[in-house]
Amino acid sequence: MNILVLGGTKFLGRHLVEESLRRGHEVTIFTRGKTNADLFPEVEHLIGDRDGNLSSLIGRKWDAVIDTSGYVPRVVGQSTAILASATSVYTFISSISVYKDFSTPGLTEDAEVLKLEDETVEEVTGETYGALKALCEEEVKKTFPDRHLIIRPGLIVGPHDPTDRFTYWPSRVGNGGEVLAPDDPNTPVQIIDVRDLASFIVQQLENKAVGTYHVTGPDEKLTLGELLEQTKHELNAQTTFTWVPKSFLDQHDIKMWIDMPLYIPLGIGMDGFSAVNLDKSLGDGLSLRPIRETIVDTFKWSQTRDEQYTMQAGITKNKEQELLETWQKEKQMNIAPN
Template identity: 45%
Template sequence: MDILVLGGTRFLGRFIVEYALEKGHSVTLFNRGNNTDIFPDLEQLIGDRNGELEVLQGRAWDAVIDTSGFIPKQLETSGRVLKDVNHYTFISTCSVYQNNADPGIDEGGDVLTLSEEKLAEITNSEDKAQLGQFYGHLKAMSEKTIEKELPGKVLTIRPGLIVGPFDYTDRFAYWVNRVAKGGEVLAPGRPERPIQFIDVRDLAKWTVELVERKVTGTFNALGPDYELPMKEYLEASKKVSNSDATFTWVPEKFLLDNEVGPWGEMPLWVPEDFPLVEGERPWRGFMAFSNKKAVVEGLTFTPITETVQAVLEWEKTREPSEQKLAGMKPEREVELLKLFKETK
């Protein structure tokens, strides 16, 4: 197949490209030209999702895999320029769902919406923080936009947290690194609290296989295929790194009383018993979405220990001075552990 990848050089895209090439497909990249050295032998078309699409005019591909779009206008213009494509894959997110409170939400769950006025305000704003705040809303509306432009041709994949080598968010890597360092580790909430994520290599492989079979429709893409406790993940990290780490499980109330930030400062933690937003229910479903439809369609999961090992190996290639985007600072962890013991 001739495949056009919109993006393709940073994280998920690079693994999609690698797997597609392994399967013998021809791949063309379209991006802003920031990482042209990653696939130097591929045709790389330089442009911008926000209007500079001229290089795509008059070209034909069997399939498009869109890893980068999240503003509806981007999907509208891409769909029109690429209207003759046979199959269009849009990588969306589980953040599109309105309901984060109830575990087991499947692809039929209601998604977020925006008024036309609010959408115009957000997309015309130069405030990147606002774009992040409405990320799920924009992805949900982008799904509807590309389906409208290319009816019956769209595969929409809604991943949860994507993890693995080259994961620049540092959410998964924080725990792998912290446990590898050993010592007393501050662990959030209760040990049996369930978590979900998807290895980037599993997601890339499955995406290409769906494209090959021209599968359409919407799928949640996250794992594993059983309820994974946070404790099991941390113990797997300890085993792989052969560390002497011990885990002190600190109640949610203590963390919130001491203004520990969920998800960012304390990755993979969202309170079970306390709402993130006043007036809402706690987000018990945020890492408990249904993946049954994807599993039936062939999604498989790498063992956790192998994912941890891959991240550890990749971490060795990073510069020590590189700024981490998530995780608790060591001195803050020591301070909180000391305070917790004093107040028990």
């Protein structure tokens, strides 16, 4: 196949290019030429801008398009319009976050999605991200009603992840010492290794699949407590965990998911966020590597970054130490005799 990747030098994009090349396909990437521009000298690079400068795509043909960088429906509409007759299938990387109600585990691909009261809004925030992704999906379907492949990943993790929403834990646990963690070990976790995601997408294109798919994992229930204990087992058996309750985290303005990555407490209406149904993608051949491989490879990659690198998620070592000392003092005060 001849594949066009819109955004092919950052995280998922770069893994899609690597996987496509590994499987013998020809690849063209369309980017602004600003991020990791020296990657993939062996493929064709088209330079432009998603918002208003798509001229390098005009008059070209590809067997498949993979859109990894669409966040605003107006911008996605520009791409679908110019590529309407240029490809057999348009693949759009959406998100699990499109759904309206996460209160119940087991959501399937036909669950109701979010809507914006004002569909002209284009600012991407935590509040608008999911609804904008849902509108982007609709733009794709308008132009490619029977030729779309919509991928809704869970949290994408692994080497080259710029968000650190998973990397924080292997990095922190692997470096040892006393680790602050939320005392809610039964919280479910769903993640997808970026390499498994890339493999599934290219596989589906090879199989000429269309439709909408959840793509996350693992294929069995995984909890935050199990993940952290396995991370300790794989990386540093000397690491210890200090488990603190949600009330303590709230008191000190430690935010779920951001300051405590992967942590979404049970009972706040989000029990289904990390428990979506995977039957469709697993039935179509989604293959998931062991979680230990993701943990180890992510840690190894994280160790190659500059020593001065600042994590984009989680808490700093100084903040963690401050919280640990505060927690120990509070515990002592609570058990001290009157």
